[in-house]
Amino acid sequence: MYAQTDTPNATNAEAAALAGALDQSLGNPGIRRRNLKLILRAASEAFSVSGFTATHSHDIAERAGLPKANLYYYFQSKENLYIQVLMSFLEPLLKASAALRHSDDPVLGLQAYIKARIRIIREHPFAATVFSQELLSGGKRLPEAGKHMLQEEARRNVAWLRGWIELGRLAPCDPEHLMIFIWSATRTYSNLAWQMAQVRGIPAPDKSDYDRATRTVTQMVLGGVVPA
Template identity: 80%
Template sequence: MYAQPDTPSTANEGTDAHYCALDQSPGNPGIRRKNQKLILRAASEAFAVTGFTATHSHDIAERAGLPKANIYYYFQTKENLYVQVLMSFVEPLVKASAALRKSDDPIVGLRAYIKARIRIIREHPFSAAVFSQELLSGGKHLPEACKNLLHEEAQRNVACLRNWIDHGRLAPCDPEHLMIFIWSSTRTYTNLAWQMSQLRGMAEPDKADFDRATRTVTQMVLGGVVPA
């Protein structure tokens, strides 16, 4: 990777023109996908570390190892890129959310839901951290369409929990707060991963740690909601 100045040099402009020419060629769709993936990953890491305001385009370009102009070519603005980072986590998170409703058995559904959420967080650690930061700031940069998507999916899952509770398949509890508890307990392993590393004496959590987290959270949830 290499740093880029705020004002692109003539050499950089030539490089950018080369990338643009490749991207506009119908025979090179892989170049576009590769560069967009590099930029999204670099942006996820940068936003997770320094936040939206303190992150600059040249920081992202340096992490991606691409000319800064490529960021504007693919994403137009830093705001658009930030939204794409959020959506790169929201979309798989919504898909994972549907795991709760795939079975009529609440124990099977809850196990699958918790496992899916922790898996998504493990697979997308940086965008998960960006999403958590965005929620803590009040969702100021979260598009309305994204908010509606999350709201509708949450309402479907709450309705599923309420149905199980009403039919005595789960112990009486508040389905909204049960959902919030699951959200918070699973997202902790992104927000507090460094604390888990300290407790475990490791540089960072590994797959075994996430597997143990899945079992622990599942045990705590089921222990509280499965009827005696």
């Protein structure tokens, strides 16, 4: 868990001690996993709606249906919880990125990459929104370890695209900007889900909408970079 060092005040320390005693008395690691899952989901929802500054710990606790003491016990502070939400989305994001390199065929690789990126947005809509908002604000709270992992994964994928271009398997283009275009085209669906629903005349996008988005973005990308 990526947690910043905190010096909790007396109230927080007492709350943490209380939550810890309750957790230990239950003697069930499954309860810990359940609580962590509930808190992370509730935090993702709250941060996606109100942002970091306007979200309060009691809002998250209320969404999770848990005492606020549990938040301090597991995460020590709101900032630590926010960081953990970011890092929880980083793992599926890196797996989606690696999908590009699972095939030597650029068509299959690009199809898998676009599909994977839109799939994780559909599966983790709130965390995806929080992560996207954090990047738009300059990544001020994203840990350096997370930034490093993103940079290294981007370098690997750019090098992979450049190799395909040099072999003539992709049309000549700038691999960095091709990667940025794919990022922006897919990330749109975490930022603009409400607009997508309005365009479609539905309460919220469903799986079929994301499938259509995947096909459309894939068609646009392949149409521009696959040699005739």
